[in-house]
Amino acid sequence: DPKIIQKPKYLVAVTGSEKILICEQYLGHNAMYWYRQSAKKPLEFMFSYSYQKLMDNQTASSRFQPQSSKKNHLDLQITALKPDDSATYFCASSHRANTEVFFGKGTRLTVV
Amino acid sequence: QQKVQQSPESLSVPEGGMASLNCTSSDRNFQYFWWYRQHSGEGPKALMSIFSDGDKKEGRFTAHLNKASLHVSLHIRDSQPSDSALYFCAAPNYNQGKLIFGQGTKLSIKP
Numbered sequence: 570d571p572k573i574i575q576k577p578k579y580l581v582a583v584t585g586s587e588k589i590l591i592c593e594q595y596l597g598h599n600a601m602y603w604y605r606q607s608a609k610k611p612l613e614f615m616f617s618y619s620y621q622k623l624m625d626n627q628t629a630s631s632r633f634q635p636q637s638s639k640k641n642h643l644d645l646q647i648t649a650l651k652p653d654d655s656a657t658y659f660c661a662s663s664h665r666a667n668t669e670v671f672f673g674k675g676t677r678l679t680v681v
Numbered sequence: 682q683q684k685v686q687q688s689p690e691s692l693s694v695p696e697g698g699m700a701s702l703n704c705t706s707s708d709r710n711f712q713y714f715w716w717y718r719q720h721s722g723e724g725p726k727a728l729m730s731i732f733s734d735g736d737k738k739e740g741r742f743t744a745h746l747n748k749a750s751l752h753v754s755l756h757i758r759d760s761q762p763s764d765s766a767l768y769f770c771a772a773p774n775y776n777q778g779k780l781i782f783g784q785g786t787k788l789s790i791k792p
Contacts, residue, residue, distance in 0.1 A: 573724075600778060612725065612769060612782035625779055659724050666778025669715075672724030 572596045573673035575660050580678045582650050590645040590676045592660030600663045601643040603635060607656035618643055619666060650680045684708045687770050687783035694760050695791050702786045704770030706751040711772035714753045716744060719767040760790045
């Protein structure tokens with residue numbers, strides 16, 4: 570019974586298009602994160618949110634925008650997609666910062 | 682700049698054997714470490730954390746931390762085929778609440 574739900578599991582997008590990756594967590598956690606995993610850079614931190622406020626952004630490009638409409642939601646909007654954005658994107662959460670981080674199963678994005 | 686380095690990149694161990702994974706940090710601000718395991722098609726899952734110098738044992742898994750040398754290791758005894766996975770060492774960045782991951786060790790347990 571997954572407690573962190575990511576949708577969709579697989580996603581194919583055309584270069585230049587825009588996609589939204591969905592994440593909901595049912596662990597009652599206050600901190601949520603996005604990480605990216607590719608063959609070139611395994612498990613790279615992207616964003617952290619605490620109580621729906623942005624804590625840290627390590628993504629150089631403004632094409633990546635997290636969106637938190639509810640406490641247990643943290644979606645990721647990616648605009649002007651590039652083939653280099655192809656990766657598996659993991660949503661994660663923790664009770665608070667610096668406690669155990671739990672990961673979802675990921676959304677595998679392929680940009681063609 | 683990679684602040685958490687893992688070795689080896691890949692490791693093959695016979696079933697029932699001992700697997701030893703290593704991790705070194707270049708940042709003295711890292712005060713403790715996590716070990717995560719990722720099976721194919723899944724997200725990473727925490728195995729254990731270690732805060733203090735010395736050994737910490739949880740079942741077949743033993744982590745060892747040496748803060749002076751910023752070295753942490755993970756030893757898996759009586760390795761099982763289900764232990765085949767990617768193993769990551771991770772250090773929390775206190776100020777930002779994020780985990781800095783090493784590049785991973787791919788462990789294969791041969792029946």
